[in-house]
Amino acid sequence: MAVLARADREALRAALADGAPLPGWTRLRGPETGLLMLRGRMGGDGQAFNLTETTITRCTVSMDGRMGHATVLGRDAAHAELAAAIDAAMQDAAFRETLRQRVIEPLAAAQEAARARDARRAEATRVRFHTMAAMR
Amino acid sequence: MYVSVKGGEQAIDAAHTWQAALRRGDAAVPEVSITQLREQLGLAVDRVMAEGACADPELAAQALKQARGDTTEAAFLLRAYRNTLPRLGASLPMDTGAMRVERRISATYKDLPGGQVLGPTFDYTHRLLEFAAPIAAPPVEATEPAAAMPRVSDVLAREGLMARDAPSDAEPADITRDGLRFPADRSLRLQAMARGDEGFLLAMGYSTQRGYGNAHPFVGEIRIGAVSVEIVPPELGFAIDIGEITVSECQMVNQFAGNAEAPPQFTRGYGLVVGRNERKAMAVALVDRAQRAPELGEDVKAPAQDAEFVLYHCDNVESTGFVEHLKLPHYVDFQSELEKLRSLRARWEAERAS
Amino acid sequence: MIAPGFADPGMDSQACFRALLTAMSYPGRIVALPSPTGMPSGLPPAMAALVLALCDEQTPLWQDAGDDAAAWIAFHTGAPAASLEAARFVMVTAALPSLGALCAGTDEEPQDGATLLLQVAALSEGAGWVLQGPGIKDAARLRVDGAPDGFVAARAALAPIFPRGIDIVLCAGDRIAALPRTTRIAESG
Numbered sequence: 001m002a003v004l005a006r007a008d009r010e011a012l013r014a015a016l017a018d019g020a021p022l023p024g025w026t027r028l029r030g031p032e033t034g035l036l037m038l039r040g041r042m043g044g045d046g047q048a049f050n051l052t053e054t055t056i057t058r059c060t061v062s063m064d065g066r067m068g069h070a071t072v073l074g075r076d077a078a079h080a081e082l083a084a085a086i087d088a089a090m091q092d093a094a095f096r097e098t099l100r101q102r103v104i105e106p107l108a109a110a111q112e113a114a115r116a117r118d119a120r121r122a123e124a125t126r127v128r129f130h131t132m133a134a135m136r
Numbered sequence: 137m138y139v140s141v142k143g144g145e146q147a148i149d150a151a152h153t154w155q156a157a158l159r160r161g162d163a164a165v166p167e168v169s170i171t172q173l174r175e176q177l178g179l180a181v182d183r184v185m186a187e188g189a190c191a192d193p194e195l196a197a198q199a200l201k202q203a204r205g206d207t208t209e210a211a212f213l214l215r216a217y218r219n220t221l222p223r224l225g226a227s228l229p230m231d232t233g234a235m236r237v238e239r240r241i242s243a244t245y246k247d248l249p250g251g252q253v254l255g256p257t258f259d260y261t262h263r264l265l266e267f268a269a270p271i272a273a274p275p276v277e278a279t280e281p282a283a284a285m286p287r288v289s290d291v292l293a294r295e296g297l298m299a300r301d302a303p304s305d306a307e308p309a310d311i312t313r314d315g316l317r318f319p320a321d322r323s324l325r326l327q328a329m330a331r332g333d334e335g336f337l338l339a340m341g342y343s344t345q346r347g348y349g350n351a352h353p354f355v356g357e358i359r360i361g362a363v364s365v366e367i368v369p370p371e372l373g374f375a376i377d378i379g380e381i382t383v384s385e386c387q388m389v390n391q392f393a394g395n396a397e398a399p400p401q402f403t404r405g406y407g408l409v410v411g412r413n414e415r416k417a418m419a420v421a422l423v424d425r426a427q428r429a430p431e432l433g434e435d436v437k438a439p440a441q442d443a444e445f446v447l448y449h450c451d452n453v454e455s456t457g458f459v460e461h462l463k464l465p466h467y468v469d470f471q472s473e474l475e476k477l478r479s480l481r482a483r484w485e486a487e488r489a490s
Numbered sequence: 491m492i493a494p495g496f497a498d499p500g501m502d503s504q505a506c507f508r509a510l511l512t513a514m515s516y517p518g519r520i521v522a523l524p525s526p527t528g529m530p531s532g533l534p535p536a537m538a539a540l541v542l543a544l545c546d547e548q549t550p551l552w553q554d555a556g557d558d559a560a561a562w563i564a565f566h567t568g569a570p571a572a573s574l575e576a577a578r579f580v581m582v583t584a585a586l587p588s589l590g591a592l593c594a595g596t597d598e599e600p601q602d603g604a605t606l607l608l609q610v611a612a613l614s615e616g617a618g619w620v621l622q623g624p625g626i627k628d629a630a631r632l633r634v635d636g637a638p639d640g641f642v643a644a645r646a647a648l649a650p651i652f653p654r655g656i657d658i659v660l661c662a663g664d665r666i667a668a669l670p671r672t673t674r675i676a677e678s679g
Contacts, residue, residue: 002377028494029566034224038191038365039308040408041229042322044287044385046301048229049308049323051330052410054191054381056224060371060565062491071367073379074192115236119281122238122361125254126282129246222546225568313548370564371492 004083015103031059031077063088173197182411188214189331191410228366235361243355250285288357329420332450340440341422348438349426356389388421493528495566506543513668518621518630530558536661545569552577583609586638600653611636613662620677642678
């Protein structure tokens with residue numbers, strides 16, 4: 001679900017493009033856009049507080065008697081609906097493995113590569129001090 | 137006496153048409169797109185997101201464009217749009233300790249686990265206008281990723297020198313539902329400041345450094361980066377990750393003399409803001425610490441320590457509403473002032489003549 | 491599998507709200523609501539529609555229609571389940587609880603009083619109770635089949651605490667009639 005939520009509509013469509021289409025589905029709820037109150041913690045680790053709201057879009061679909069859910073950041077209804085449909089299809093043994101290979105794994109790899117790239121960029125800006133002794 | 141304030145519809149239409157034309161500017165110059173604003177004026181977009189209290193970069197960029205770059209007007213537009221959406225829930229508290237850090241610096245420890253990571257910053261630039269187009273080189277990449285970065289406050293806490301904030305999942309105050317009420321607890325103060333005006337909070341924070349408030353702060357840590365957003369949908373009953381959001385966090389360390397119950401130790405001021413905005417996170421952390429004065433048994437003498445003063449005036453949408461309402465017709469009020477003044481003047485002249 | 495809600499949540503909720511506004515503005519007038527495409531058994535369509543249109547995660551709700559209804563309401567509206575005393579919306583399909591137990595708001599915030607959605611067997615205009623009060627010219631007649639025993643007296647007992655009080659929407663099939671707290675049932679013949 002995290003991989004589908006962190007992808008975008010185009011990435012999901014592209015990943016689904018070559019292969020058997022998903023079975024049809026009906027909408028049970030949404031796709032609907034609303035607000036999520038984002039919470040933080042005082043001092044990073046203390047009592048929870050409300051930071052600000054953000055937009056989210058959620059969708060629940062029914063596919064061959066299986067329910068698929070998705071909630072994504074932002075306002076893209078098609079992204080949420082497609083993610084919910086993939087979630088439903090993944091519960092079907094006939095689709096699970098092919099979807100894992102065609103959709104989830106490539107998207108997860110791309111997302112991990114982007115995270116690793118950012119971490120290497122951050123590391124490149126780490127200061128290397130030249131001092132005689134470490135100081136605490 | 138009542139003065140007619142009807143009419144002006146045509147004038148208003150014409151004024152809006154002119155405003156729209158000015159917003160577009162010279163038609164010979166290509167129109168700026170919302171995507172361009174989001175990508176190339178990201179810090180302005182982040183400011184609008186924070187003050188508009190809605191962390192959606194596309195909406196914030198749209199508001200900024202519609203407002204001709206007026207960030208306060210854009211925040212107003214974003215707040216108004218936000219009010220049309222239903223609240224679908226609240227996230228689990230975000231774990232900034234697990235942030236994918238792009239910038240993390242500490243002014244208290246030079247060598248700390250994970251190191252000083254500068255990230256994208258204007259610090260160390262010479263503040264010279266670059267008349268030649270700046271070179272857009274791809275960012276440098278190290279061969280290894282950055283290491284894990286524990287919080288600086290944990291280092292001090294391990295030595296027992298840092299007052300901890302007790303973890304709690306008590307339902308926090310929510311300014312969007314309850315409004316401001318005093319005394320405002322810390323959760324309400326942090327929320328109000330997160331959406332407060334950056335300039336106002338910066339000035340308040342600055343005032344604590346200049347002697348208006350008992351502060352001698354150190355930046356324990358600033359960190360900026362992406363944190364995961366998790367929710368627990370009732371129909372699932374377990375937490376799911378729905379993506380990441382970029383936040384700026386500041387831990388400001390202050391000495392505390394101690395009192396009957398607590399030994400001398402460091403205390404923290406905390407600032408958390410959506411988007412990349414360390415200036416505001418620092419200002420919030422300074423003001424947060426100042427406002428903890430009553431809780432820590434310190435005297436409340438300075439403006440920044442006065443929660444009512446700061447919180448009532450930090451919201452720029454509210455401030456601009458009340459300041460700008462003065463330009464609306466006050467013909468009747470003014471007429472009565474005028475009559476009163478004329479009668480006072482008549483009496484004054486009569487007394488002088490006698 | 492959870493049943494769906496409104497076919498077009500935005501428009502249907504809006505139409506439902508407008509119809510309720512009419513019902514509240516003219517106590518005793520019967521209006522029909524758009525029905526959801528699905529709902530749990532045991533919920534009259536009008537009650538299901540009102541819950542979809544009015545409830546969200548900010549409106550604690552008490553209901554007696556069972557687990558299916560609870561799951562359906564939570565899924566579509568996010569309204570948290572609450573005790574009778576804390577609920578902003580109270581849905582009654584069976585025995586009427588003591589009306590005095592419901593939240594009636596405070597003198598400062600009378601709008602916090604609960605809204606009671608009450609299932610009845612049938613509604614018709616022109617006969618039955620004689621209603622008087624704001625929104626009614628002279629008198630309105632509303633016949634309510636299947637109102638719980640003692641309902642009229644229990645409701646009348648709340649009149650002295652005005653502006654505190656509860657507002658009631660009677661639901662039969664896809665139709666409703668409203669009894670805001672300002673409406674008096676002058677004759678319950």
